[in-house]
Structures are given as structure tokens and as C-alpha cells.
Amino acid sequence: MQRIVTLTERKTAEAVRRQQAVAALALVLAEYARAHGGRFLLFGSAARGTMKYDSDVDVLMDFPEDALNQAWKFAEAACWERALEPDLLPYRWCKQPFLDHVAADMRVLA
């Protein structure tokens, strides 16, 4: 009988895949940020290295007003290309309590 791949095994494999995909994503986001005068800030499980099989990628975008739209599109496409679900938020839209809450995890990509 063909070996059964349990749901637990599938979930573990997907979690590992997502974490590896985030490592590749971080490189291209940092490169983009350097080239466009801004920065991306990874936070949450993707930044902590504790992604689960269904975790999305939490990213704040800190770019000049006229560069934000393109940075947003770039980050969204970069996530999709790696089969990651983006959860993107402009940095300057954030309330201070939220920034304080995620500060401990934050990983700057620039």
C-alpha cells in the first residue's frame, strides 16, 4: 500500500515551505527597498520564524508617499510568486499602540 502522508505531515511540510519562501522573499524585498528609498518591516510569525501551514506574511511598508503604491504592488506580487499570502499595511497608517505591540518582533528589510 502506498504510504499515507498524514495531515500533520502535510501541515509540517507546508510550514517549512512557507518559512523558506519567506527567507527568499526577504532578500528581494530588502533589495527593492534599498533601490527605492524605503524599507519593509517584517513582523509576526514570519519574522519570528514560527510560521504555521496557514500563516500569512505580515509586512509593513515604509516608503515615501509617491513610492508607496509601487512598493505595495511589488511586495504583493513577490508574495504571490512564492505562494505566500500577503498581509500588507503602510507603516504611516498604523496606530502607535499597534506599532508598540509588534515592535519586539519587527525585522527591518532595507
Place this chain on the structure above:
Amino acid sequence: MSDARWFEVDTAVEAAVRHFTWAQSFYVRIEGTNAIEDRHLVEMAFMHAMQSGHTSLENTLLRVLDLCGEAAPTGATWHADLIRRAARALDGRPAILADVVAEAADVTRRFRNVAVHAYDSFDYTKAGEAVRGAGMIASLLPSEIARFRQAMDP
């Protein structure tokens, strides 16, 4: 005789215009509303109107694709793909949306994504560009659909 399904398309267009128009109105009121309960009401009304406006816009585009016998995009990126598709002439039909309107639609799509995921984390007063996008759609969507209808079902 014109296809009867334009009635549902027009209804979806009217809903998009109505919601996005209200969203602009609520947005202007946020800044000057200081009482906690009133502020919350206006913020929630704004957020909900923006989301409903974009959902109505998507409903419009999906119904138009259906009218054309064109399969709607699927998969995790279908919301973005729908707008991209609408901005392109394809298989004997013109583009449904001009580039400038499609760009505005992409802005309101991204706003909706933020609102759904981070509704308690961001300051609504900073979402000016999304509101401008909503305004553009409210003012141009009816004529865009009318142009498309004239070409496809004269």
C-alpha cells in the same frame, strides 16, 4: 433587444457608486468627530462603505464577464486578477475599465485587504489615496460600463 442581465449590472454599478460616495462623505467627517462613540461610528461606517463599494465593483465586473461568457479568474489572487482582466481587451471585447479606473480599483482593493486584516491597527484618516480612488470610481464607473455596453450590446 438588449440583454436583460444588464439590469443586474446596472444595479451593481449603482451600489458601487452609492457606497463609494458615502465613503467619501464619512471620510471627511472622521477628522472633526471627537466624541469616542461618534468617532467609532463614523470610522466603522467609512470602513464598511469602502469595503462594500469595492465588493459592488467586483460584482459589476463578474456580471459583465458572465455576460460575455468569459470565465472569472480563480485562485488566491483572483481579486487582483479580476481588475487586471477588466483593464484588457480580450477575445473580441474591449477593455471594461480604462487604465486610470483600473488603477483606482486596485487601490480600493488593497484598502479592503488592509481593512479586513488590520481593522483595529490603522488610522483611517491616513487612507486619503484610497478615498480618492473611491471617488474616481464613483464618478467614472457608470460611463465606463455604458461605453462597454454600447460596444457589446448596441
